[in-house]
Structures are given as structure tokens and as C-alpha cells.
Amino acid sequence: MSPEISNQSLLFLVVFVIIPLSLSYFYQLGLSKDVLWSSIRGTVQLFAIGYVLTWLFDLPAEVGIPLMVGIMLIVATFHARQKGKELPHILPVIFAGLFVVEASVLIMWLTFDMVKFTPSEVIPMSGMVIGNSMVAMGLSLERMKSEFKQNNGRLLAALSLGAEPKQASHLIIRKTLNAALIPNVDRIKTIGLVQLPGMMTGLILGGVEPVMAIKYQLVISLSIFSSVSISAMFVTIAMYRYFFNEHKQLLDSEEEIESQQQSH
Amino acid sequence: MFRFENVSQPPLKNVNFTIEEQDKVILFGPSGAGKSTLLFLFNRLTDPEEGAIYYKDKPIEDYSITSLRKKVGLVLQSPNLFPGTVEDNLRYGPELFDEWDEREAKKLLEYVQLPNSFLDREVDQLSGGEQQRVSLARTLANKPEMLLLDEPTSALDNRTAEDIEEVLECLIEDHKLTMLMVTHNLRQVRRLGDRGLFISDGTLQEDGKIPDMLDNPSTKALSNFLEE
Numbered sequence: 001m002s003p004e005i006s007n008q009s010l011l012f013l014v015v016f017v018i019i020p021l022s023l024s025y026f027y028q029l030g031l032s033k034d035v036l037w038s039s040i041r042g043t044v045q046l047f048a049i050g051y052v053l054t055w056l057f058d059l060p061a062e063v064g065i066p067l068m069v070g071i072m073l074i075v076a077t078f079h080a081r082q083k084g085k086e087l088p089h090i091l092p093v094i095f096a097g098l099f100v101v102e103a104s105v106l107i108m109w110l111t112f113d114m115v116k117f118t119p120s121e122v123i124p125m126s127g128m129v130i131g132n133s134m135v136a137m138g139l140s141l142e143r144m145k146s147e148f149k150q151n152n153g154r155l156l157a158a159l160s161l162g163a164e165p166k167q168a169s170h171l172i173i174r175k176t177l178n179a180a181l182i183p184n185v186d187r188i189k190t191i192g193l194v195q196l197p198g199m200m201t202g203l204i205l206g207g208v209e210p211v212m213a214i215k216y217q218l219v220i221s222l223s224i225f226s227s228v229s230i231s232a233m234f235v236t237i238a239m240y241r242y243f244f245n246e247h248k249q250l251l252d253s254e255e256e257i258e259s260q261q262q263s264h
Numbered sequence: 265m266f267r268f269e270n271v272s273q274p275p276l277k278n279v280n281f282t283i284e285e286q287d288k289v290i291l292f293g294p295s296g297a298g299k300s301t302l303l304f305l306f307n308r309l310t311d312p313e314e315g316a317i318y319y320k321d322k323p324i325e326d327y328s329i330t331s332l333r334k335k336v337g338l339v340l341q342s343p344n345l346f347p348g349t350v351e352d353n354l355r356y357g358p359e360l361f362d363e364w365d366e367r368e369a370k371k372l373l374e375y376v377q378l379p380n381s382f383l384d385r386e387v388d389q390l391s392g393g394e395q396q397r398v399s400l401a402r403t404l405a406n407k408p409e410m411l412l413l414d415e416p417t418s419a420l421d422n423r424t425a426e427d428i429e430e431v432l433e434c435l436i437e438d439h440k441l442t443m444l445m446v447t448h449n450l451r452q453v454r455r456l457g458d459r460g461l462f463i464s465d466g467t468l469q470e471d472g473k474i475p476d477m478l479d480n481p482s483t484k485a486l487s488n489f490l491e492e
Contacts, residue, residue: 153344157399160307160338161357161406162330171346248329249309 057120064119069126073098076134080235084141087242094137097234101133101227102126114219125220128199132224133231140180140232141239147172148243155250165244173236180232184225191221265410265442266306271315275466276301278315283410283444288436290457290474291446294489298466299446303412306444307336334361337408341415343399345387350378350398353387357406372401375438376431393424397431404435411436413445417452429455450490454478462486 017039024031056064077095084090106126109115115125148155151172158168191197192214199220203213243251266283276298283289291299304310305317308329317324324332334357345353354372358364370380376397387395396416403411413432417425429452436443436456447453453460453474460477462470464485470477481487 153340153342154346156309157338157340157344157402158346158356160309160333160340161402162334162360163356164330164360167360247308247311249311 053123056123057118059119061117061119061122065117065122065126068119068123069102069130072127072130073102076130080134080137080141083138084145084239087141087239089242090141090239093235093238097137097231097238098130098133100234101230102130104230105129105223105227109219109223125223128220129223129227133227136180136228136231137235140176140235143179144172144176144236144240147175152250152252159248159250165241165248168250169240169243173240176236177232180236181229184228188221188225191217197221265320267318267321268305269316269318271305271312271317273301273305273310273312273314274298276312276463277466279463279468281461281468281471283442285409285442286440287442287444288456288458289444289461290453290459291444291461291463292448292450292453292489293463293469295448297463299463300414302463303338303414303444303446306410306412307333307338309333309338330360334406335408336410336412337403337406338412339396339400339403339414339416341418343392343395345395345398345402348387349383350385350387350390351383353398353402354383354405357402361406368405372405375404375435376401377427391424392420393427396420396424396428400428400431400435404439408441410442410444413443415446415448418448425449425452432456450478462489464489 017035020035021032023029024035056068058064059067073095076098077091080094080098081090106122109122109125110117115121154171155168159165192200197217197220200210200213200217203216204210208216245251265285265287268279268281271279275296279302291302293299301310305312308324319327319332319336346356350373351369354369355364358368369383373380373382378394378397378401382390382394382398387398390398396419400416416432417428420428432443432445433456435441443456445452445456447456457474460470460472460474461468462477462483462485469483469485470481472482477486478490481490
């Protein structure tokens with residue numbers, strides 16, 4: 001049975017907004033405006049995307065899929081860039097990384113007939129892959145910057161012993177990748193035990209057999225797992241070099257890295 | 265061995281001096297004077313904006329950066345050891361150049377007066393003084409011709425600092441190393457140095473013999489510093 005939520009029922013969701021609003025009011029958290037604004041914005045965004053998806057799903061696959069996936073890649077690139085905008089070539093590196101990840105996953109899905117080349121299957125699943133990869137890239141960039149700051153002394157020690165920037169950064173690359181991958185390993189480990197994954201829940205609610213829903217969930221979970229790993233590795237390995245100049249010297253401030261960017 | 269000609273790199277201004285082989289030079293002066301910057305210029309962890317630096321009569325740019333850094337070893341204020349065991353740290357430098365010989369490990373520990381049993385110890389289990397000794401041994405593992413020391417005892421208590429000084433004294437003598445050490449500590453200046461470079465406001469104010477320059481300072485800047 002497909003779920004049916006009437007518009008009237010939907011109106012009662014206001015209760016879920018009133019709770020945080022009251023909390024904010026009673027404890028003077030000053031969040032009332034944010035709670036209200038984010039709830040309205042979220043609702044409008046979701047309805048808008050609902051209409052856009054309906055329109056996209058009616059388009060021929062060879063038009064709808066590249067169009068929406070292209071938009072997703074561009075938006076995700078600009079969003080992930082925020083975490084490392086002082087780094088040179090950050091925009092093309094992130095875009096290339098996301099593109100390669102999405103293309104590889106898509107080829108895999110289609111080759112082995114896991115997903116049909118229709119907008120209604122490829123677009124939501126690509127959205128999950130691109131979204132998770134975007135978050136992984138942003139987190140990796142952030143983590144890498146803080147590791148470079150924290151390990152300034154160790155990096156200087158390694159360089160002063162004759163290490164190349166790549167060798168000196170080894171520890172940082174390892175820590176960054178570790179931090180990006182651990183949450184995913186944990187998520188996969190507890191999948192289905194601690195939380196029922198969103199996609200599976202959605203399919204079951206939509207009337208799909210649980211075993212079939214699990215198969216889809218496996219495809220998406222493992223696709224996300226590998227995309228996140230590749231994204232984190234790609235962005236870390238592509239970007240660590242910009243923390244050094246051509247004389248194998250460590251650039252220790254954002255200003256120095258930015259001025260390096262201008263000279264590139 | 266090293267010649268600095270009109271070297272400027274903020275906060276340093278127009279610095280000129282020469283260091284001969286086996287010199288034991290102490291670089292001292294108030295905080296922010298540019299002492300660490302000067303030290304980093306020797307192994308190209310930074311480069312001068314103006315002026316020239318020569319190593320064995322050739323501009324330092326003529327040497328490969330990594331081989332220059334191997335020849336001019338640096339010990340930093342904090343030990344900054346790499347995660348792992350003492351041996352992992354000792355082999356780090358030589359392995360970069362495919363020169364690690366396992367028999368060296370014990371010898372290196374001997375130089376810094378640590379027992380052999382330390383080789384397998386995790387570095388985060390060592391005391392501050394022990395860590396600094398390992399850091400020193402790690403630099404020595406590269407068999408440097410010159411040793412740069414950036415306030416290597418400033419993070420240690422007096423007693424541990426004196427132990428490290430003793431280790432340094434023996435090392436410099438036994439290995440005929442050229443040494444340039446930055447310190448704030450006037451007792452160390454007298455104990456470890458033959459020659460002093462006093463730097464203040466980015467300028468080399470005095471270059472003289474120790475202890476003469478401390479007993480009879482010829483600039484007001486040094487007199488003021490000694491009175492503080």
C-alpha cells in the first residue's frame with residue numbers, strides 16, 4: 001500500500017515546529033527566528049524539488065539525467081569548496097573528484113544492472129552518492145587544514161631531516177583519511193541494527209517488499225561507502241601539496257597559501 | 265662553512281657573518297629578534313628576501329634542498345617525535361636516503377646517554393627530557409656536518425636541561441660538529457659556546473668571543489639585555 005498523507009494531516013506537522021519554538025522561548029535560546037525560518041525554507045525547498053523531480057522524471061533519460069546530475073555536481077562543488085577556498089585549484093579538483101566518483105558508480109550500476117537508466121532511479125541514487133562525497137570532501141579538507149596546523153612542529157622536523165613534502169605529509173594524509181573513513185565503517189557495521197537506513201525505510205513505506213528494499217539499500221550503502229573513500233582520498237592527495245611551496249618549505253598561514261594561489 | 269651576506273628576511277635586516285667549521289656558536293637575544301628565522305635560513309626551511317647565503321663557498325641554492333637539510337641537522341624546541349617507537353624515529357631520516365643500518369640504533373642511543381632498552385619504547389611513554397634526547401639522536405642519525413639547535417632545553421626543568429647540556433657538550437666534542445644554538449639562557453651561553461652572536465631588533469648587534477663579550481659588552485643593546 002502506498003502511503004497517503006493528506007494536506008490536512010500535513011498541517012499538523014506544525015506541532016513539531018512548536019516544540020523547538022517553545023523550548024527556544026522558555027530557555028531564551030534566541031533560536032526562534034532560525035527555527036521558524038529553517039522550517040518554512042525546508043518545506044518550500046522540498047515541495048519545489050518535488051515539482052522539479054516530477055518534471056524531470058517525465059523527461060527522456062538522456063536529457064533529464066545529465067541535466068540534474070550536472071546541477072548536483074556544480075552545487076556540490078561550490079558547497080565543498082567553502083571548506084578550503086584559500087587552496088589553489090580547489091574548484092576544479094573538487095569538481096573532477098565528484099565527477100569521477102559519480103561516473104564510476106554510475107557505470108558500475110548500469111553495467112551490472114543494479115539500477116535502470118531512468119531519471120526516477122538514477123537521480124535520487126546519484127544525489128545520495130554526490131551528497132555524501134561532497135560532505136566527505138569538505139570534512140577531509142577541514143581536517144587536513146587542522147592537522148597541518150596541529151602538526152606544524154612534526155612537519156618541520158620531517159622536512160629538516162630531508163623528507164620530501166609527500167613523505168613529511170604522510171602522517172597527516174593517514175590521519176585525514178582515517179577520520180573520513182571511520183564513521184562510514186561504523187555506519188556499515190551497525191546498518192540495520194541501530195538505525196534502519198533512510199532509503200530502505202522509504203521503499204518499504206512505498207510498498208516495496210523488505211528484501212527488495214534491502215537489496216537497493218545494499219547497492220546504495222556500499223556505493224556511498226566506496227565513493228566517500230575515493231572522494232576523501234582524492235581531495236587529500238590532490239591538495240596536501242599546496243601546503244608547501246616549490247622549495248619544499250611549509251606554508252604556515254592561510255595568507256601564505258593564498259598568496260601562493262595568486263602566483264600559480 | 266656558512267657565509268651570510270646582507271641577508272634580510274623579516275624581522276632580520278641586513279645580516280652579515282661567517283661560521284667556520286667546528287665553531288660553537290650561540291645565537292642569543294630577546295624574543296622576537298629573529299633568532300629562529302635565522303636558524304631556519306641555514307637549512308632552507310625559509311629563504312631570504314634579500315642577500316645571499318653560501319655553504320662551502322657555493323650559494324645554498326646550488327645544493328639539493330633535501331641533501332642540504334641532511335647535512336645541516338636541526339633540533340627544535342619541542343621534540344616533535346613521530347608516533348611509534350624510538351627506533352622508528354631514529355630510522356626516519358636515514359631511511360629517506362636508503363642509508364639505515366640497524367647497528368647504528370644502539371650507537372645513537374649511546375650518544376644521547378639512553379639505554380638500549382629504549383629502542384622498542386613508544387615515544388609517548390617517554391619523559392620530556394628523554395623525548396628531547398631521542399629528538400637529538402634522530403637528527404644525529406643523518407650524520408650531519410652542522411647541528412642547529414633551537415632552544416632545545418627551554419621546555420625542560422633545570423635539572424633535565426643540565427643533563428641535555430652535558431650530552432650536547434660531549435657530542436659536539438666527540439663528533440667535531442659545527443654548532444649553532446639559539447638560547448635565552450645566559451648560563452648555557454657561557455657553558456656551551458665559544459662564540460656569541462647577539463641579535464636584537466632583527467639586527468646582528470655583536471659578534472664576539474665568549475665569555476669576553478658577556479663580561480665587556482660593546483653595545484648598549486647587549487648591556488641592557490644582560491641587565492634584564
